[in-house]
Amino acid sequence: MPLFLGIDVAKAKLDVASLADDLWFYTEGYTQAGGTSFSSPITSGLMAVLNSVRTKAGKPRVGWLNSILYTNKDVQAALKDVTSGESGSQQARSGWDYTSGWGALDIKKLADVIP
Numbered sequence: 001m002p003l004f005l006g007i008d009v010a011k012a013k014l015d016v017a018s019l020a021d022d023l024w025f026y027t028e029g030y031t032q033a034g035g036t037s038f039s040s041p042i043t044s045g046l047m048a049v050l051n052s053v054r055t056k057a058g059k060p061r062v063g064w065l066n067s068i069l070y071t072n073k074d075v076q077a078a079l080k081d082v083t084s085g086e087s088g089s090q091q092a093r094s095g096w097d098y099t100s101g102w103g104a105l106d107i108k109k110l111a112d113v114i115p
Contacts (some may be wrong), residue, residue: 001103013054013085014068014100014101015066015101015102016043016065016069016079016100016101016102016103016105017082017099017100017101017103017104018040018042018043018046018104018105019036019038019039019042019101020034020035020036020039021035022034022039022063024040031099039071043105044106046099046105047062047065049088049107050062050105050107050110050114053072053107053108053111054111057111059111059114060077062098062110062114068115072111072113072114072115074113075110075113075114076096076102077104077113078109078110078112078114079102079104079105079106079109079110080103080105080106080112081094081095081100081102081103082097082099082100082103082104085100087099087100089105
């Protein structure tokens with residue numbers, strides 16, 4: 001199995017955590033659901049906010065986050081670590097894990113630490 005920074009990439013499922021459960025939407029009535037169909041647009045919106053904050057500060061847009069997410073300790077520390085919960089048989093823990101990746105985006109912190 002290939003390893004990257006001690007992570008078994010064959011098992012890896014995600015890079016960051018985002019809200020995905022118990023969300024309401026309306027289509028011919030209110031329905032509650034969750035999953036990546038909800039978390040992906042939330043994360044995309046947060047990245048748009050991050051790019052806007054950086055542009056206003058005269059910094060470049062982030063681009064592909066993974067290139068610095070797995071190599072920059074300051075960027076990793078700027079995410080809110082998810083340390084409890086589970087996904088299937090995997091438990092969240094401190095640091096990167098198969099359940100929540102590096103954690104949830106903290107736009108203010110990320111805007112300051114991303115080079």
